Amino acid sequence: MKLLTTFASVMLCAALPLFAHADSCAEVTVDGYKAPNYGCLSQQMGNDTNATKAASKNREAQNIPIEKRPPNAVGLSTPAATSVRMGNTFGTSVKPQRP
Template identity: 40%
Template sequence: MARLLSLLLLTCAAMAAQADEHTVVVKAAAPEKGCVEVEVNGKRAQSMSCLSEKLLPNSNTVKGPPPTLSGAEATVQRPSNQLGLYNRAALEHRMGNAFGKSVTPQRPTPAPPASPLLPAR
């Protein structure tokens, strides 16, 4: 047994010595962390936790400062009432109790005309 082992070692050493400059040695890349796909009863299923981790943003983008907004993007971020657009809360306030009942806004009742016979207060 020991003789067979020594013969095998000598053969491997001789083969390595015969390797010339045209021999290409290919090393396998380190396996990347990937998701495991399992097949059960003909149905394939992947690990949801692994897929969720792949969807997360890179750690270097999360820690960085937020990107600055251009002028147009900053304008879009403003509230609708500052832009002069429709705003339901502002419309309800302007219409008062006539909201949903009439197209004319609520106005205070007009004061009765003053009598010319009574002195002004």
């Protein structure tokens, strides 16, 4: 019985791309767990014009000029990170408390 259930779920998963363009979203149940098709639901919730606008805004937000990025995003050490690394020797010794 378990082999039949596994085979049926594999066949259903193989057939899902064929039905992805359908109006209704398929919901798969395997061993009592439901797994909805999130790609289909996402397409139904928003139209393509909003998705392209949001994608372009996300790309613009990620392209921050290097001089406006925070120091830890560029690879520089911040005073707080240096203080944690140096521990109680911060400002008094060149040997860090922590490596």
